Amino acid sequence: MSIALDSRVLVTGAASGLGLALVHQFVERGGRVLATDVHAELPESLRGLDRVSYLTLDVTQDVDWARARDWVVEEWDGLDYLFNNAGVAAGGRIELSEMDQWQWIVDINLLGVARGCRTFTPMFKAQGSGHIVNTASAAGLIHPPRMSEYNAVKAGVVALSETLFHELKPFGVKVSVVCPTFFKTNLTDSLRGKDEAANASAAKLIDRAKLSADDIAARVMSGVSKGRHIILTDRDGKIAYAAKRFARPLYYSMMNKASIQMSKKD
Template sequence: MSRRVLITGGASGLGAALAAAFTRAGDRVLVTDRTDPADRPGAPPPGEAFLRLDVTSDADWADAHTWVEEHWGGLDVLVNNAGVAAGGRIDVLPMDDWRWITDINLFGVVRGCRTFTPMMKRQGSGHIVNTASMAGLTHPPASGSYNAVKAAVVALSETLRYELAPYGVTTSVVCPSFFRTDLAASLPGSDPLMEQVATRLISRSPLDADQIAAKVMAGVRTGRPVILTDGPGRRAYWAKRLLRPLYDRQMYRFGQRIRQGEARAEQDGADRRHGTDRPTDEQRERERKA
């Protein structure tokens, strides 16, 4: 049976991959985003409709509700996928960046759930899918803002799972680790050291958005409350739960590498001020592999 599906952040990345996957499954899909996917390379898959929606705008959410009511008369699957990236050390990332990522990654999900939960409760059915991150379950250093909002999305999703079950509404939270997407483009530039690390991890991942979307579709089909999409994420999750000393050692080691990178950056800055050239991180990496 064809489902009625609304996806936020559906113009690119995982959102676009999910939109294509739901469409291939024979579902009716409303892609929402701040930009029309038709303005990006490649036409949207057949059967998709588009509506402009900024997840920080209550008025845009009201428009989305009106569209769904008028065109479909209800909603079967809400995918709160829109999100941005922000990595930064606690003493470097400014408060404006904390407010920015919270308004999009957390309150954007809250707004979506608040908008469509009444409709799903009246129907007695529905499935809410919230995209969080492995950062919502495991919390590496120097990513406080991202970890915090994604952990909040995990907590919200678990809360709604119990709260809405009596109404026939189910909830899943998606927790991928790094995969190749354009998420790094949203990094605000406030902590260049950590953003270089994040960009490198994203670009070097062996996984792409279509592979993650396939795992999400399988999790939605079986109604899994927590959807772990990849091996590295599953290992990190279970290491934290069952092998806590190992997990702690890995996190402390990561923190030490960040400290070393910070020291190199400080030294490089001092050398530039004194006219002394030092190898770049890329040169050091090439030398390490040589």
């Protein structure tokens, strides 16, 4: 099943990274995109793109979500794809994390996705169609050490997506969850936490990643067009997830080895 021309798409976190790459993917396919982000003015990265409109949307604010829904109704009379993509990063050793950091990442990465799903589900049900695509992470399926906050919220996004996959299927609404590993992006710009060693390690993994946001976006589009529920975008994620599912001792060995290596650097 290919993605139809003239599809109506809303993307959160669309000004940079994977969100911006997804916008370009849909534009290339003749889609109409409502690109949203927290910026009050149209970001430079989105200027000059045909068939792209911009709306300020802070995913933690219900009033912003209501405004986005009203825009979609007034301008398009419906929506085909909702990409809950906006996200931030935090991590480190549990004893160095603070509760305001936990609240920040939960509000954006988990409750932001929940708000988007909650806002547009009635529309999708009424249409009898629609596709929700939630950006999680391989960290939502496998849980490496020193990533407590990030692992927890991304696992929550995976759980929410699976729940809605079953809940909305009788209404003709599809749900996918995207689970990439590290790729080149600006996620480190949002990185918070007092564990400087963990922050440096995450930044290094992102900087050394072979895949770009454009690479990941193309694979996401392939998975969406095929109607996949869990979209694993790269080899490392597929291997780690398979190990956890089918070779649990090997998976535990991998996680233990990673933890020991990290502890030696403390």
